[in-house]
Amino acid sequence: MQRGRFPLAELPTWCMLNNITFAGVRVADIEGRGLGLVAEKHLRRENDELPALLTIPKELILSAATLDGYAKESKDFRELLDAAGRQVENPAPYWGDILLFLLAQFILSSPDYKGGLGASTAWTQYFKLLPTEIPVPTMWSESELSLLRGTSLEASSYEPAVSAKLIALEREFNRVRDAVTQLQRWNELVGIGGGITLNDWILLDAIYRSRSLALPNSGESMVPCLDLVNHSSPATAYFEENAQDEAVLLLTKGANLLEREELTIDYGHDKSAAEMLFSYGFIDSTSPAKNIVLPVESMDDDPLAKAKLYVFGSAPNLKIVDSDTGIPRWDAPFVHLMCLNDEDGLCFKVLQETDGSQHLRMFWQDLDVTEEAENMEIIIRGHKLCRIFRLRAITVVLGMIQRQLEALATVDEKVILVESERPHIQQAASQLKTVEKDLFKRIHQLLEHEQTELFQDESVTTYLAAMNGTQQDSTDDEDFS
């Protein structure tokens, strides 16, 4: 289906009709960033008295609450929502519903649409202004995605974040398509002009992911015109909701902008490079936040793996966080649990309650630690083998980092093969690799150092000697390599 077009020159009239006010700022093309907001005159804020630069009425804010309002007003949209919506729980309960709302705007604003649905909303026109290309990885080509190999976004030996997202989007799209077949009118509409495709659905997801922001009262929302403000950290402006529940853009205290200078907000200075790339399609090279999150896989040969995962309760991961001192730290609660076995004193029992219900409980040295699965690192500290446990955990993490570094090195050699790809995508992927490789290398060095020290520890050498003694004829030695 063809996208409708909304020339930028018509935006001021649309804003006037919808009570959106601009004060001292205007929308402009910004080199390399699409549209953005610039100062129309010298703007400076030294005290609290500057009026809002941009004010958007609350009824235009696309949030969970206003979505319900649209569903009440429009019988057609309610029908679509009842059949295909309100089922997606991740990452927000109404994420899928918002995509359905955007899908309805896509259809209503398309030149292929010849009427038949009720009145359009203010969003129908605004939707046509939204970009058709968003540089987030879910919209990259296969060969562009290969540039991410070895990074936390496309970790080769684990479930890759981008592929997992694409699989979820395809599943969701198929579910929506099936649900819509029951609705004669919508079914016809999603089929007009070549129909709505999976790529359209991926675009709608990218639009919302890259343009939604967290408002203090309305929560995760998309706000017309406020979603035109680009990012920098530190930023020159910030947003909030005023006493009338309008969304407003305000100049940051101390900000001093010359005419035509761009206004920016901070999309989240604590977001990692991978998160920025995943959500917005670029990496802020000045951002101080440097951290990496990798999924942790249990050991294939661990008979207790399932029970450990069940009691742990959430998806296990390894988080590496940089610090101002340049010495990164790591945190992987599940790794400490996965390195304990029954011969160390870990066991699982199914307890039956008086009402007949059964619960899996985890015991460490006969103590019920089911609720402490996240804190095993602390719980095992006093144990006489705690250094052995630490050595096992470090060896697991070192192995993970080693694999990432190897994958990153292979990718480096392959980069030449995809020179034909879009330069800004290549640059973003290369930025991610540089940030992550540097952090991986530094944490690897620290862990190797700690591993060497542990190997020299008396309790460790005694333990290993005893192990080797008892298992001399076995090939089953504890492997710390």
Ligand SMILES: C[S@@+](CC[C@H](N)C(=O)[O-])C[C@H]1O[C@@H](n2cnc3c(N)ncnc32)[C@H](O)[C@@H]1O
């Ligand atoms: C909320 S929108 C901002 C408006 C957008 N530029 C437009 O044309 O509609 C977020 C998108 O703007 C772009 N963007 C924002 N800040 C940027 C920056 N500092 N560097 C590069 N691109 C940026 C990215 O494409 C991002 O996905």
